[in-house]
Each structure stands twice: as C-alpha cells, then as structure tokens.
Amino acid sequence: MNDSIIETHDLKKYFEEGRVKALDGVDISIRRGEYISIIGPSGCGKSTLLNMISALDRPTSGQVFLDGADLATFAALDEVRSHKVGFIFQLHNLLPQLTALENVIIPMHEISGSASAKEAKARLLLELIGVGHLAGKRPTRMSGGERQRVAIARALANDPLVILGDEPTGDVDTKAGLQIMDILEKLNREKGVTLIVVTHALDIAKHAQRTIEMRDGRIVHQ
Amino acid sequence: MLFLRLIIKNLFNRKTRTILTIVGISIGIATIIIFGMVSNGLTNSMSTAFKPGKADFTVAKADVADMILSVVTREQLQTVRNTEGVESVVPYVMSLAPFTGNPYFILGGIDPNDLDLLGARITDGRIYRNGDEVAIGRIAAKNYNLKVGDTIVLNNKDYAIVGIFESGVTMQDGGAATTIAETQRLNSYTDNQVSMAMVNINPGLDPRAVADAVEARDTALLCVVDMDDFGSLDQGLSIIDSVSWAISVLAMVIGGIGVMNTIIMSVFERTREIGVLRAVGWKRRRVMAMILGEAIVISLGAAIIGIALGLGVVWLMMQTNMAKSWLDITMEAEIFLQALLVAVVVVILGALYPAYRASRFSPMEALRYE
Ligand SMILES: Nc1ncnc2c1ncn2[C@@H]1O[C@H](COP(=O)(O)OP(=O)(O)OP(=O)(O)O)[C@@H](O)[C@H]1O
Ligand SMILES: [Mg+2]
Numbered sequence: 001m002n003d004s005i006i007e008t009h010d011l012k013k014y015f016e017e018g019r020v021k022a023l024d025g026v027d028i029s030i031r032r033g034e035y036i037s038i039i040g041p042s043g044c045g046k047s048t049l050l051n052m053i054s055a056l057d058r059p060t061s062g063q064v065f066l067d068g069a070d071l072a073t074f075a076a077l078d079e080v081r082s083h084k085v086g087f088i089f090q091l092h093n094l095l096p097q098l099t100a101l102e103n104v105i106i107p108m109h110e111i112s113g114s115a116s117a118k119e120a121k122a123r124l125l126l127e128l129i130g131v132g133h134l135a136g137k138r139p140t141r142m143s144g145g146e147r148q149r150v151a152i153a154r155a156l157a158n159d160p161l162v163i164l165g166d167e168p169t170g171d172v173d174t175k176a177g178l179q180i181m182d183i184l185e186k187l188n189r190e191k192g193v194t195l196i197v198v199t200h201a202l203d204i205a206k207h208a209q210r211t212i213e214m215r216d217g218r219i220v221h222q
Numbered sequence: 223m224l225f226l227r228l229i230i231k232n233l234f235n236r237k238t239r240t241i242l243t244i245v246g247i248s249i250g251i252a253t254i255i256i257f258g259m260v261s262n263g264l265t266n267s268m269s270t271a272f273k274p275g276k277a278d279f280t281v282a283k284a285d286v287a288d289m290i291l292s293v294v295t296r297e298q299l300q301t302v303r304n305t306e307g308v309e310s311v312v313p314y315v316m317s318l319a320p321f322t323g324n325p326y327f328i329l330g331g332i333d334p335n336d337l338d339l340l341g342a343r344i345t346d347g348r349i350y351r352n353g354d355e356v357a358i359g360r361i362a363a364k365n366y367n368l369k370v371g372d373t374i375v376l377n378n379k380d381y382a383i384v385g386i387f388e389s390g391v392t393m394q395d396g397g398a399a400t401t402i403a404e405t406q407r408l409n410s411y412t413d414n415q416v417s418m419a420m421v422n423i424n425p426g427l428d429p430r431a432v433a434d435a436v437e438a439r440d441t442a443l444l445c446v447v448d449m450d451d452f453g454s455l456d457q458g459l460s461i462i463d464s465v466s467w468a469i470s471v472l473a474m475v476i477g478g479i480g481v482m483n484t485i486i487m488s489v490f491e492r493t494r495e496i497g498v499l500r501a502v503g504w505k506r507r508r509v510m511a512m513i514l515g516e517a518i519v520i521s522l523g524a525a526i527i528g529i530a531l532g533l534g535v536v537w538l539m540m541q542t543n544m545a546k547s548w549l550d551i552t553m554e555a556e557i558f559l560q561a562l563l564v565a566v567v568v569v570i571l572g573a574l575y576p577a578y579r580a581s582r583f584s585p586m587e588a589l590r591y592e
Contacts, residue, residue: 056501057586081585082503093498093589097235098228105224107502115223154502 004065005161005194006030006053011062013048013217022048023059024217032161035188035195037205040214046198047166049214053196054087054164055080067161082110086155088165092147094139100126100150101135107157125153129183145176152183162194163187169204181207229515239484244524246480247569250473251528251561252535257466258557259536263549264459267392276341277312277420278429281436284444289418290316294443296414301440302421307432309424312336313416315405319376319398322366324544328397329356329376331405331416340389340420346370347385353404357385359395365546374398377408396547421445474568481572485517489580496580497588506581513580517573518566525565529558 006028013023022045030036038046051057052064055077064071066084074080081087094103104122126132131149139147148168155163165184169177181197181204188195199205213221233240268289281302282292296313303311315331332340334349347370350357356376358368363386368374372383381400389395406413423432433445489496496509539545 051586056589057584076505078500078503078505080503081501087501089589093494093501095495095498097231102228102231106228106499106504109225109228109508110503110505118224158503 003031004029005032005034005067006196007063007065008049008052009063009065011049011052011064012060013045013052013057014060021217023052025062026217026219028212028219028222030194030196033188033192033194035185035207035209036197036212037208037210038196038198038212038214039200039202039205040220042200044214045217046214048217050164050166050196050198053162054085056087078110082107083158084161086157086160086163088148088151088155088163088168090167090170092139092144092151092171094147094150094154096138096140099136099138100131100142100153103139103150104153104157107154111158122153122157125156126150128156129153143176144172145179148172148176148180149183152180156187160193162196165195165197167198167200169199169201177201177204225512225515229512229519232512233516233519236488239488240520243481243484243520244527247477247521247524247565248528248531250470250477250568251525251565252532253473254470254561254564255529255532255557256535256539257470258560259532259551259554260539260549261459261462261466262554262557263551264462266552267548267550268459276339276422278423279421279433279445279447280418281311281421281433281443281445282418284437284442290318292316292418293411293415294418296416298440298443299416299419302419302436302443305432305436305439307423307427307435308421310339310422312339312420312422313402314418314420315402315409315411316417317405317408319408321374321376322543324547326544326548327362327376328393328547329405329408330394330397330399331402332399333402337387339422342387342389342394344385345388347383350384350400353401353407354381355384356381356398356400357387358383358398359547360386360388361392361395361547362397365396365543392550393548470564474564478568478572481517481520481569482575485513485573485576486579488516489513489576492580493583493588493591496583497585497591500583500585501589509583510577510581513577514570514573517569517577521565521569524569525562528565529561532561 008026008028011023011026014021026049038049040046052059053066055066055071066080071077071080095106101119101122104125105118108118108122123132123135126135129149129152131146131153134142134146134150139150142150163184169180172180184195184197185207187193197208205211210222212219281294282289283294286292299311299313302308312332317329317331319327319329321327337343337349344357345360347357356374358374363369368383370383370385374381374383387399402416406415423429429447433447436445437443499509536551540549540551
C-alpha cells in the first residue's frame with residue numbers, strides 16, 4: 001500500500017434505492033505516478049468510480065484510500081478535493097463571468113497566500129499549459145480546446161497528487177483532443193503527477209501505461 | 223481581495239437584477255430617512271416651541287390629544303405662580319391662521335411686555351400695541367417676503383405689520399404674534415382662558431422638581447420640561463412617530479422578501495456553478511460567504527442610494543412654506559446609522575436562507591443539474 005496512491009476495497013455505489021448498481025464491488029490499486037486509462041461501455045460506472053476516487057461523492061459501501069487516508073474518515077470531503085485531486089470534466093465547467101486567470105485562481109481561494117502570489121501562480125500555470133495569452137479572456141470567447149486547457153490549469157492550481165479526467169477530450173475535435181492528451185501526458189512524465197483518464201477513444205487509451213476495463217459496475221481487466 | 227473581486231463580478235454579471243434589488247431596498251431606506259427626519263423635525267420644532275428661549279418649562283392642559291387643544295384658566299396660572307420656586311409665568315395663546323399655503327401658520331398671543339421673558343426680541347420696527355397690529359417672525363418675513371409697513375391678511379382680517387421678531391424657535395419665528403385679547407377672540411376663548419404658559423423659575427432650582435410641584439398642586443396641568451414630556455402632551459406627535467415606524471418596518475419587510483426572492487433565484491440559476499465551486503474544493507462556508515457577501519455589497523449600495531434619495535425628498539419638502547415654518551430639520555447621524563443598519567440586517571436576513579441552501583448543494587447533484 002506504500003507506493004499506491006489510490007486503493008479501493010469492495011467499492012459499491014448504488015442509486016435509486018439499490019435498483020441501479022453503478023459500482024458493484026470494485027477493487028483497484030493505482031501506483032504513485034502511474035498513467036491509467038479507464039474504458040468500458042456507456043453506463044458501466046466509469047464516471048461513478050472517478051467521482052468516488054476524487055471525493056466528489058461517497059460510496060454506498062467499501063473503502064477508498066487516497067494517499068494512505070481512508071476517505072470515509074473525513075467529515076468533509078472538500079479538503080480532499082481542494083488539496084489532493086484535480087478534476088477535469090468533460091465539459092470545461094469554467095465560470096463564464098470570470099477570465100481564464102480568475103478561473104484558475106478559484107481553487108486557490110481555499111488556500112492561504114497573497115493575492116499577487118496566487119495571480120502569479122495562475123499565470124504560470126496557464127503558460128505551462130500553453131494558454132498564457134488567454135489569461136484575460138473569458139471562456140465564452142474561447143474554442144473548446146482552449147477552454148479545456150484552461151480547465152487543466154485550474155485542476156493544477158493547488159498542486160494535486162492526482163489528476164482525474166472524465167472524458168476530457170470528449171467535447172473537442174480530434175486535433176484538440178490529442179493536444180490535451182499531450183499536455184496531460186507531459187505533466188505525468190515530467191512532474192510525476194498520477195493521471196487517471198476515462199475515455200471512449202481507444203487510441204487515447206492506448207497511450208496510458210495501464211488500462212482498466214469495466215463492465216456493469218465491475219472491473220473486467222486491469 | 224480576490225474574493226471581493228469575485229463577489230463584485232458576480233453582481234455585475236447580473237446587472238439588471240442587481241440594480242433592481244438595489245433600487246427596491248433603497249426605496250425602503252429612503253422611506254426610513256424621510257419619515258425619520260420629518261418626525262424628528264416636528265419633535266424638534268415643537269419641543270423648542272414649548273420651551274422657548276429663556277423659559278424653563280411650559281405648562282399646558284394634561285391629556286389633550288393635540289397641543290392646539292390645550293386650554294388653561296387664569297386661576298390655574300395663579301396656582302402655578304403661587305408654587306414655590308416659580309419666578310414668573312407668561313400666558314400664551316396659540317391660534318392657527320391659514321396663510322399662503324401653510325394651514326398651520328401660528329398667530330401667537332402674548333403680552334408685549336412678556337417678550338423679554340421668553341428671550342424674544344424685536345429686530346426691526348416696534349412691538350404691537352393693539353389687536354390690529356402684528357409682529358411677524360424672522361423666518362416668516364423671509365419666506366413670505368414681508369417687511370414692516372406691509373399688511374397681512376389672516377382669517378379675513380387686515381393686520382398691520384409693525385415689527386419683526388426673533389425668538390430662535392422655528393415654529394414661532396415662522397408665524398406672527400399679536401395681543402392676547404386678539405387671539406382669545408380668534409379662538410373664541412373667554413378673557414379668562416389662554417392656551418398655555420411659559421414658566422421661569424428661581425435661579426439654581428431644578429426645573430423638574432418645580433414642575434413636579436406644579437403638577438402636584440393641579441393634576442389637570444402638565445409640565446413640559448424636555449422632549450420626553452412632550453409625547454404625553456401631544457399624542458399627535460407620537461402617532462406620527464408610530465406611523466413613521468410602521469411604514470418603515472413595512473418597507474423593509476417588503477424589501478427583505480424581495481431580496482430573499484432575488485437571491486434564491488440567483489442561487490438556483492447558479493446551481494451548476496456552485497457545484498463546480500464545491501467540486502474544486504470550496505467549503506460550504508465559502509459558498510455561503512460568497513452569497514452573503516453579494517448581499518452585503520447590495521445592501522451597502524442600497525444604503526448609499528437610499529440615503530441620497532431620502533435627503534433629496536426631504537430637501538424638496540423643505541422648499542414648501544409649510545415645512546419651512548414647521549420643520550426644524552437636523553442632520554442626525556443616528557437616522558443614517560439606523561438606515562444603514564436596517565439595510566444590512568434586512569438584506570442579510572433575506573440572504574441567509576438562500577446562502578444556506580446554496581451551501582448544502584451536493585457537488586455531484588449540482589454538477590448534474592442542467
Ligand atoms: N445520480 C445518479 N442517480 C441515478 N443513477 C445514476 C446516477 N449517476 C449514475 N447513475 C447510473 O449509474 C450507472 C453508471 O453511470 P456512470 O455515469 O458511472 O456511467 P459511465 O460509465 O460514466 O457512462 P458514460 O460512458 O455514458 O459516461 C448508469 O446506469 C447511470 O444511469
Ligand atoms: Mg461518464
């Protein structure tokens with residue numbers, strides 16, 4: 001368990017009073033620095049698994065360990081979300097009234113530091129992702145690929161241990177999708193960030209070091 | 223700083239709604255300011271009227287609904303005179319004579335020899351000698367552009383203006399004065415009746431103690447030593463006060479419900495956005511602080527506009543002759559603080575529930591919300 005950053009034990013998540021078994025006993029183990037892709041047919045529980053790992057939701061039963069800590073022991077999961085994980089949604093989910101820079105700063109409201117230091121860091125992150133020139137622009141005036149890259153910068157805001165993407169390329173064209181995956185892979189390779197990506201696209205999945213395959217709420221291959 | 227900037231951006235993002243909310247609240251605040259200042263102005267001018275210049279207190283009939291209805295007899299005034307500590311008693315008749323747009327123009331009846339005792343003085347011309355002559359107050363002279371030698375028509379009778387006086391009391395300086403006999407005639411009083419009297423006491427004594435002694439001797443009399451006694455004499459004023467409060471409270475309750483309504487709407491519209499904030503790690507507390515912060519900025523904006531609006535309306539009112547001679551408007555910080563406090567409290571109360579609801583959104587549910 002020492003070098004594994006994520007572990008789940010008999011993880012179950014039921015909806016609609018048990019009628020929908022989105023996760024039906026999932027055991028996975030992911031090592032620090034790994035690049036994982038999760039694949040499987042629609043409705044098999046990929047997003048649900050990602051949500052449990054990223055502390056967005058609580059399981060019906062079973063355990064999730066993140067960086068050695070049992071998430072069930074946290075009274076509030078917001079701490080975990082703000083400090084340990086960075087989440088990239090299928091839809092960018094940037095706030096439309098804010099500029100790219102301000103969007104990247106959003107998660108930093110929960111950590112201490114001066115406004116100027118936060119701004120400087122946000123600017124740096126945007127440059128790292130190659131969208132430094134968009135700092136003052138609003139998401140409504142960006143292309144889908146640009147938005148998603150700003151969303152990656154936001155996910156990196158508080159130096160997370162793990163980056164989780166739920167079909168981060170699902171809403172952009174192939175070229176932009178490849179660009180986004182390049183960025184994520186580079187972060188994994190050069191910064192050692194653990195990367196977990198849910199995807200439908202097999203050509204994207206095969207870039208990963210390891211692929212977890214799901215069906216009907218269970219793992220069929222990992 | 224960054225947080226404040228976010229709050230302001232959120233408000234700017236919904237400009238129309240923000241402006242409408244601010245306007246709604248500011249009308250409530252303006253109402254408080256207007257009614258507060260007018261009722262204070264009335265209290266000010268009336269209470270000084272009852273304790274003019276050098277006199278220590280006023281004695282009038284107890285239990286009258288309005289001071290204009292006060293009638294006391296010369297026998298009663300003799301009792302006052304005989305009370306220990308009383309130095310002098312100045313009988314006064316208050317008569318109302320409608321005059322160019324002011325239905326409450328006061329024609330006061332006072333013995334010319336007693337003006338000194340009240341600290342009033344003639345600044346121009348001379349004192350009146352009979353019931354066909356009047357002296358007019360400094361403010362009235364200015365408002366109506368009257369001077370010595372002019373004629374003034376009150377109650378269909380011509381009076382010669384022979385002098386201008388100044389007492390420092392808005393209500394009197396905004397009116398005129400003549401002999402007691404003339405005002406008794408106008409009020410249909412007998413020779414034995416006056417409205418009230420101003421009392422001077424021996425130096426070094428406590429006016430309150432002397433007043434109590436007067437009231438003990440004749441329970442039908444009421445002494446007005448300071449503003450607090452005034453309410454019991456003039457129930458009309460306390461009614462104005464209550465009405466002004468009731469209207470202010472109503473205005474703010476409506477304002478509060480309006481705020482709650484707009485903030486609830488803006489919170490539900492932003493469900494998904496709030497889900498994102500929670501998803502990237504914002505604590506419930508911060509979501510709540512954001513919504514409340516927006517409310518506080520709204521209330522401060524509304525306070526500034528409301529105070530300006532209220533002052534504007536009061537200024538307009540003060541352009542009328544009636545208000546000029548009856549309202550002694552003062553800028554009391556208390557009213558503004560009160561308005562500000564009410565604005566902040568009402569808006570926060572209105573925002574508390576929506577802010578709480580927003581903070582309870584589960585990030586998962588909120589993100590799935592379309
Ligand atoms: N909040 C919910 N309430 C009810 N049912 C849900 C909820 N979330 C997910 N489900 C159900 O759980 C199952 C797994 O859903 P999930 O979103 O994890 O699938 P997925 O593998 O991500 O699918 P897709 O590839 O289409 O995104 C589905 O049957 C889905 O309808
Ligand atoms: Mg999914």
